[in-house]
Amino acid sequence: MSPEVPESAPDPADMAGGAGGEKGRSEEAIVVPGAVPDAVPEAVPNAAPLVAPAATDGATRAAAALRASRIEHTITRHGRVSSLAEAAAARGVEPRDIIKTLVVRRADDDFLFVLVPGDREISWPKLRAHLGVSRLSMPDATTAREVTGYERGTITPFGSIRAWPVIADATIPGRAVSIGAGAHGVAATAYGDDVVQALAAEVADVTEPAAG
Numbered sequence: 447m448s449p450e451v452p453e454s455a456p457d458p459a460d461m462a463g464g465a466g467g468e469k470g471r472s473e474e475a476i477v478v479p480g481a482v483p484d485a486v487p488e489a490v491p492n493a494a495p496l497v498a499p500a501a502t503d504g505a506t507r508a509a510a511a512l513r514a515s516r517i518e519h520t521i522t523r524h525g526r527v528s529s530l531a532e533a534a535a536a537r538g539v540e541p542r543d544i545i546k547t548l549v550v551r552r553a554d555d556d557f558l559f560v561l562v563p564g565d566r567e568i569s570w571p572k573l574r575a576h577l578g579v580s581r582l583s584m585p586d587a588t589t590a591r592e593v594t595g596y597e598r599g600t601i602t603p604f605g606s607i608r609a610w611p612v613i614a615d616a617t618i619p620g621r622a623v624s625i626g627a628g629a630h631g632v633a634a635t636a637y638g639d640d641v642v643q644a645l646a647a648e649v650a651d652v653t654e655p656a657a658g
Contacts, residue, residue: 504596507605508628512636515604515644519636521627530564537624537633541565544633545618545625545641547601549590549610551583557593559603561614561625561641566653573652576613602626603645604634612647614638619649 512519524536534541544564550573551557560568574582587598595607603612605628618638625641627634642649 504600504605504628505632506628507595507607508602508626508632508634509605511605512627512634515640517636517640517644519634519640522624522633522635524631524633526631534564534624537635539622539624539635543621543623545623547603547626549585549594549601551585551589552577552579555593557585557608558611558613559601559606559645560652561603561612561618561647562653563615563617563623565656566615566617567656569652569654572654573613576650576652596628600626600629600632602628602634603647604628612645613652614642614645614647614649615653616649616651617653618642 509521512521522537524533527533527536530541530544534544537544542563542565546562546564548560548562548568549557550560550568560573562568570582574580585593590601591597593608593610594601595605596602602625603610604625619642621638622635623638623641624633624635626632641647
């Protein structure tokens, strides 16, 4: 089985789940009206489409998709961070609860999103075996933007210009998570189960503890 050949290494911003922007502490938290932070909402069948026109900016597209999904979530805006730990502190979560959205190429014009907890990384053997392929790669930043509408470090399935399949690591359900929301320093905190449902994500064991 031939190994994957990544076309580019993940950007440091991706490792913080899309954090970026100007340096500073958490500046704003926007709670969706009607949200009850301590209660898990009921499942919402037939969630609205999560794809939006590319003409709008990333944060606007992601926010609109999150609203359309009808899941309870909180939007947090914070300044530049230089590590996963700083991003977690700015968002008020644990590093493991930050979800990285990685774009993986399966074939020509065939991509997927892989949701990876902050303290873990893709296990390429597991992912290849799960998908039944012998080779996978990560697109460069230009290609990733062309197929998602988001620049590297801001990528999220919510509001992507193309609805690629989503695989969520098996460790994501059952807890609150923070996922990038389309712009540097913007994230959405929601229940992992709701994120999985809203994105029609396939849950699978495709990661391993991060090295180091």
